[in-house]
Amino acid sequence: MYELHFAVPMAGAVLCTFNTRHDAAMLSVLLGHSGAKVFFVESQLLDIGRAALTRLADSATSDAGLPVLLTISGDGPDSGDSGCVDYEDLVRDAPSRFDIRWPVDELDPIALNYTSGTTSRPKGVVYNHRGAYLNTIATVLAYDITATPTYLWTVPMFHCNGWNLPWGVAMQGGTNICLRHFTAKVIFDNIVRHGVTHMGGAPTVLNMIINAPAADRKALPGPVRVMTGGAPPPPRVLLAIEELGFVIYQIYGLTETYGPATVCTWIPDWDALPAEERAQLKARQGFHHIAMQDVDVKNSSTMESVPYDGQTVGEVMFRGNTVMSGYYKDVGATKESMTGGWLHSGDLAVRHPDGYIQLKDRAKDIIISGGENISSMEVESVIFNHPAVQETAVVARPDDHWGETPCAFVKLKDGANATEAEIIRFCRERLPHYMAPKTVVFEAELPMTSTGKMQKFVLREKARTMGSLTNSTNCKL
CATH class of the missing domain: 3.40.50.12780 (ANL, N-terminal domain)
Structure with a gap:
């Protein structure tokens, strides 16, 4: 991929890198949306790449034809008989000299990057030279x-x-x-x-x-x-x-x-x-x-x-x-x-x-509790200071009385112990009471993207299914 950051623009093409954690369904959507002409796949991901092409062939987005599949041999199995072109062979057999196709205009696109994993409406961000x-x-x-x-x-x-x-x-x-x-x-x-x-x-x-x-x-x-x-x-x-x-x-x-x-x-x-x-x-x-x-x-x-x-x-x-x-x-x-x-x-x-x-x-992560805006990042920063906490994420839990209350998902350090009451008390000693989490859920692992961002939408759904913590007759928080 490092080499392709130079080779693709030098060939006058647009580089579109895909998240290596995408499944075949997601890849087929992005291949169709991007209109890719060549599909480079590392050998260990070849099965997923082929499945994506199969899905693309079966979809209505394949009218323009399927991209050419090139496999990149890494530490995975030999792909010599895979029925697709091998990247290393392509490089070895290529002419040693070629004319760089410089952009006609510096605002010509150099890369296309997709921002999320939604299959309904992909958002491809266009970068220019x-x-x-x-x-x-x-x-x-x-x-x-x-x-x-x-x-x-x-x-x-x-x-x-x-x-x-x-x-x-x-x-x-x-x-x-x-x-x-x-x-x-x-x-x-x-x-x-x-x-x-x-x-x-x-x-x-x-x-x-x-x-x-x-x-x-x-x-x-x-x-x-x-x-x-x-x-x-x-x-x-x-x-x-x-x-x-x-x-x-x-x-x-x-x-x-x-x-x-x-x-x-x-x-x-x-x-x-x-x-x-x-x-x-x-x-x-x-x-x-x-x-x-x-x-x-x-x-x-x-x-x-x-x-x-x-x-x-x-x-x-x-x-x-x-x-x-x-x-x-x-x-x-x-x-x-x-x-x-x-x-x-x-x-x-x-x-x-x-x-x-x-x-x-x-904006979507702000918690509105009893008319007060609560920054989830501010609450997370306090919880991080607890000596037993390794990771945390705070989201809104729906509430019949307050509208929303802070719900903290916490991963503890190996060998460490803490209780829900202890985490809540720790926060109340350092934050206004309305900002302290009302619920603490301990998890072995918190959902992360491959780039290290917390997948709060997953946790928001978990908090939503937990239902209201209080009702109009039980609001002593």
């Missing part, structure tokens, strides 16, 4: 990727084109360490073996590292710069990961902004602050990077900017060259997302007096 070029440079600058880095891949390359870093690492003459699967032990082993200088990872990856058993940890050979994003990392996690020798760069963005769009620019004066206060500051989303024209927090109805008071909540909006060209084959959704000349993120945030943006929640 100009935006990808600018965002790559901005990401390298914001992330302090100096010459000849060694980058450890834990961020999937299908996710916003690996946050632009297939291009960015090459731009700086770097070395890529690619992993099929990883654990905390694998991460530490590869950092030491290869002298890793940079890596990326969602907060769940950071959490995996800090909770690694002592036997799996190794002393870092030097500072390892980690770009984290995908969800706001809890300050406790940031504090713990830096104690191990990692240097954290907090970024924020969307698929629609080519991935990274803002960075929490660090101010040297903050180095003198207490550790917990530093972690709180580092957890903010900061300012737009050098290639983004502007980011703002606005009232979605009036389009007026919120005051810089750290309290007034608005929607994060973007505009500039590193905003997508639009949603593929969906003019309506594109216009809706760009109302008022700004890309609407759907993320709610405040703006502090120093101008730094801090996310509060997704």
